Amino acid sequence: MGMVGTVGLVLHPRRDSEEAIKDILRWADGRHVTVLGLPEEVGRIDCSAVAVDADALVERSDLLVSLGGDGTMLRTMRLIAGRRTPVLGVNLGRLGFLAEIDVRDLPATLSAIDSHAYAVEPRMAVRAKLGEEEVTAFNDIALARIPGEGLAAISVTPAGDPFVRYAADAVIVATSTGSTAYSFSAGGPIVSPRVEAVLVVPAAAHSVFNRALVLPADEEVTLEVLPSSGRVAVEVDGAVHAHLCPGDQVSIVAVPGAANVVRMGSTFYERARRKLGVEGSTAAG
Numbered sequence: 001m002g003m004v005g006t007v008g009l010v011l012h013p014r015r016d017s018e019e020a021i022k023d024i025l026r027w028a029d030g031r032h033v034t035v036l037g038l039p040e041e042v043g044r045i046d047c048s049a050v051a052v053d054a055d056a057l058v059e060r061s062d063l064l065v066s067l068g069g070d071g072t073m074l075r076t077m078r079l080i081a082g083r084r085t086p087v088l089g090v091n092l093g094r095l096g097f098l099a100e101i102d103v104r105d106l107p108a109t110l111s112a113i114d115s116h117a118y119a120v121e122p123r124m125a126v127r128a129k130l131g132e133e134e135v136t137a138f139n140d141i142a143l144a145r146i147p148g149e150g151l152a153a154i155s156v157t158p159a160g161d162p163f164v165r166y167a168a169d170a171v172i173v174a175t176s177t178g179s180t181a182y183s184f185s186a187g188g189p190i191v192s193p194r195v196e197a198v199l200v201v202p203a204a205a206h207s208v209f210n211r212a213l214v215l216p217a218d219e220e221v222t223l224e225v226l227p228s229s230g231r232v233a234v235e236v237d238g239a240v241h242a243h244l245c246p247g248d249q250v251s252i253v254a255v256p257g258a259a260n261v262v263r264m265g266s267t268f269y270e271r272a273r274r275k276l277g278v279e280g281s282t283a284a285g
Helices: 018-029 054-060 070-080 103-114 268-276
Strands: 006-011 034-037 063-068 086-091 119-130 133-137 140-145 152-158 164-168 170-174 197-203 213-216 221-225 232-236 239-244 249-263
Touching (some): 006 018, 018 103, 034 054, 063 070, 070 086, 119 232, 164 170, 164 197, 170 221
Parallel strands (some): 006 063, 086 249
Antiparallel strands (some): 119 133, 119 249, 140 170, 140 232, 152 164, 170 197, 221 249
16 A cells, blocks of 8 residues: 555645646545645645645645745745645745656556655654744744834844844845755855754845854754844745744744655755756866
């Protein structure tokens, strides 16, 4: 008996996923596999996927398939956070770091997963409490300046020990997964997803000390908005979730192994070379 009895779909809000869904449904029909999707997503496509709410999608799926790019993968991982259910990323656009295959590879990949012929790559998340709400990010949580309201002046306290104050466009707390996203554009290091570490990276720092910090995953880090700061936006994987005022603070903890990404043989370094255009020094040649 195969591993997969139920496949859950998560779709990009705009990209055309009809071909991919038809491939999944054809594969599923031949194996008596149920295909589920969120009502607002599968409802816009004429298909036989069963519409269920997010809780049922998470509870019932043996495999989640993300159809889109890295943004859709991040949303899928947040949905499934804390569960062992594997997530397969299917590219519907530009090459991403998280999505593993193209649409043409779907049937063969689904059969391989059904036969347990695949690997998983655990991915760490970061989590913060904002008022009564807990938020989870797989790339980063950032405190970012609001245009017209001054710089983000933020103190950073890892493990209860005040360390540095940044004045910057943003202060980013990133996972190793997020090291190739906002953190990278701010000058942070590239970190293998196998490394369980938390990065604290200032974006466009105006302070004398402008270096990134790399912290162990078992240390809580607290960010406080200083009196000299303007209001800041709290961005969770790039989406604004809240605003903080001077005197407010937020503590962020790592959540190791919060999601499992399906891998069929590609490596992080191959994806990083292609996505980031890494060529190395011309002098090295």
